[in-house]
Amino acid sequence: MSRWAPDARERLEAAALDLFVENGYEDTTVAQIAERAGLNRATFFRHFADKREVLFGGEDLLAGSFADGIHAAAPDATLTECLQAAFASAGVVMTPQQRAKAAQRVLVAAANSEVQERGLLKQARIAGAISAALRERGADELTARLGAQVGMLAFSIAVERWMGSDDDEPFPVHAAAALSDLRVRAAELGSPSGPSS
Amino acid sequence: MSRWAPDARERLEAAALDLFVENGYEDTTVAQIAERAGLNRATFFRHFADKREVLFGGEDLLAGSFADGIHAAAPDATLTECLQAAFASAGVVMTPQQRAKAAQRVLVAAANSEVQERGLLKQARIAGAISAALRERGADELTARLGAQVGMLAFSIAVERWMGSDDDEPFPVHAAAALSDLRVRAAELGSPSGPSS
Numbered sequence: 001m002s003r004w005a006p007d008a009r010e011r012l013e014a015a016a017l018d019l020f021v022e023n024g025y026e027d028t029t030v031a032q033i034a035e036r037a038g039l040n041r042a043t044f045f046r047h048f049a050d051k052r053e054v055l056f057g058g059e060d061l062l063a064g065s066f067a068d069g070i071h072a073a074a075p076d077a078t079l080t081e082c083l084q085a086a087f088a089s090a091g092v093v094m095t096p097q098q099r100a101k102a103a104q105r106v107l108v109a110a111a112n113s114e115v116q117e118r119g120l121l122k123q124a125r126i127a128g129a130i131s132a133a134l135r136e137r138g139a140d141e142l143t144a145r146l147g148a149q150v151g152m153l154a155f156s157i158a159v160e161r162w163m164g165s166d167d168d169e170p171f172p173v174h175a176a177a178a179l180s181d182l183r184v185r186a187a188e189l190g191s192p193s194g195p196s197s
Numbered sequence: 198m199s200r201w202a203p204d205a206r207e208r209l210e211a212a213a214l215d216l217f218v219e220n221g222y223e224d225t226t227v228a229q230i231a232e233r234a235g236l237n238r239a240t241f242f243r244h245f246a247d248k249r250e251v252l253f254g255g256e257d258l259l260a261g262s263f264a265d266g267i268h269a270a271a272p273d274a275t276l277t278e279c280l281q282a283a284f285a286s287a288g289v290v291m292t293p294q295q296r297a298k299a300a301q302r303v304l305v306a307a308a309n310s311e312v313q314e315r316g317l318l319k320q321a322r323i324a325g326a327i328s329a330a331l332r333e334r335g336a337d338e339l340t341a342r343l344g345a346q347v348g349m350l351a352f353s354i355a356v357e358r359w360m361g362s363d364d365d366e367p368f369p370v371h372a373a374a375a376l377s378d379l380r381v382r383a384a385e386l387g388s389p390s391g392p393s394s
Contacts (some may be wrong), residue, residue, distance in 0.1 A: 080386050117314035120321055123311075138329065142354065142383045149346045150386065185340045185385040189277050189347065 009047045009057065011037040015103040016054040024043065025051075025112045050117040055105055058093055059122035063129035065089045066151075069135035080183050082134060083151040087158070087175035094171035100126070103163050127152045149185060154179040205256065206244045208234040213251040214301040220222055222248075222309045249315040252302055255321035260326035262286045263348075267330035276340065277380050279331060280348040284355070284372035291359070291368035292376060300360050304367040324349050 015036035019028040030051055034044045048054045069089030073082045109115045131148035139147065158175040165174070212233035215227040227248055231241045245251045265284030270279045306312045328345035336344065355372040362371070 044387050076339050078387050097374050113318060116321075117318045120317035121310060121314045124317055143377055143385075145350060145354070146347070146379055146382050147386070149350050150343070150383075153342060153346050158343070181339055182343055183386045184342050186347075189344070189380045 003052055008037070008043055010040055012039065012044055012047055013054055013057055013101070016051075017101055017108070018174065020055075020108040021104050025108050025115055035132060051113060055108065056118060056122045058098065059126060060094050061186075062090055063126045065093055066126060067129045067133040070137065073137075079134065079139065079147045081177060082137065083130075083147060083154065084172075086130065086133075086151065087155070087179070088172045090175070091170055091172045096168065099162060099171075102159060106163070112189050123152055150182055151179075154182050157181075203241055205234070205236055209236065209241055209244060210251055210254055212295075213297055214305070215246075217300050217305040222305050222312055223322075231294065249312060252312060253315060253319045255295065258290050259287055260323045262290055263323060264326045267327065267334065270334075276331065276336065276344045278328075278352065279334065279375060280344060280376055281373050283327065283330075283348065284376070285369045287372070288367055288369045291373070293365065295358060298367075299356060303360070320349055323352075330347060347379055348376075351379050354378075368370040371385070 012033060016028070016033045019032055019036055028051070030044050031041050033054065034041050044054075048057070066086040066089065070082045070126035072089070074083040077085065109119055126139075127148040130151050131144040132146035134147045135141065154175060155178075157178040159172065161178065162169070162171050162174045209230060212232045213225070216233060225248070227241050228238050230248075230251065231238050241251075242271075252344035263283040263286065266283040267279045270282035274282065289341055299361070302316075306316055325338040327348050328341040331344045332338065351372060352375075354375040354391070355368065358375065359366070359368050359371045
């Protein structure tokens with residue numbers, strides 16, 4: 001395979017995930033990832049700053065598409081509708097191919113706190129992109145930050161359900177359902193928290 | 198000063214923060230931190246696993262005191278009241294001395310993404326402790342996770358206000374106010390998000 005293959009990035013991501021799951025994140029080298037992808041180390045470093053970044057390439061795309069979705073929402077959209085618009089626009093990134101990768105990434109992150117840390121940093125940046133987009137629509141500071149946190153939680157829950165489901169329901173359907181579940185609970189934060197209420 | 202001083206941990210934390218702010222996190226070594234504290238490297242490593250941990254010693258205490266507060270809340274407490282109980286119990290950790298340190302930590306974290314990552318991992322663990330404590334009270338999975346996220350956001354906002362205020366209002370007062378501000382907004386997630394509404 002040519003080292004100039006246009007799909008080098010995807011091949012490196014797939015090779016890295018396979019190796020991380022097979023041999024562990026710690027014991028996998030960049031050289032091995034490049035070799036498995038049929039590329040060389042220099043090509044790896046043209047696409048990713050380090051070994052951890054190869055796991056999180058999609059996150060930067062997500063931050064941008066969430067923000068685009070929020071900007072494009074109707075002027076009188078509720079905060080929940082803005083978040084739904086964000087998730088709808090993320091459907092392009094959250095493909096069935098990504099669904100398989102997501103499950104591998106969960107395995108890798110569960111075994112390595114360095115990977116978890118990088119994942120959390122990426123999540124914080126996505127949350128920052130969501131709250132910035134909400135502020136630009138006129139939401140106040142606290143509302144924008146709350147919207148970002150609720151949105152990120154809805155996103156996590158939706159990813160878990162999407163990975164665990166055996167049908168091919170597209171990601172935005174899971175995201176809308178998770179968001180709706182959270183909105184109901186958010187309205188009841190002042191109600192008794194136990195199951196008997 | 199004796200290397201067996203009972204306040205070794207606090208001295209190491211204070212020395213580390215001072216050096217990180219003065220010389221930068223990257224350029225500060227464990228040996229320098231120990232020297233500034235009048236201790237040796239071995240003593241440092243008896244208290245902290247690595248250079249990053251010296252910044253986050255309080256986080257593990259916080260996770261425990263939040264959980265204790267939630268467990269001790271009245272049986273019919275609302276989720277908001279549970280979080281208030283968590284913050285009230287954290288008042289012991291959030292001393293005026295910690296307030297000065299918090300401002301230093303913000304400076305250090307802003308300049309170093311490695312530090313940010315570790316901070317986010319600690320926050321995720323505190324959120325995990327909150328959601329576990331809420332589940333043990335009978336809250337369903339999503340309510341517990343939402344409560345943890347809202348609680349952590351209230352905590353962050355309260356820390357920012359606490360650091361920025363020029364009075365000596367105790368931390369739990371800031372935390373209760375932040376939580377109340379968020380609860381009002383959480384109830385309105387389905388309302389238009391702009392300022393005109």
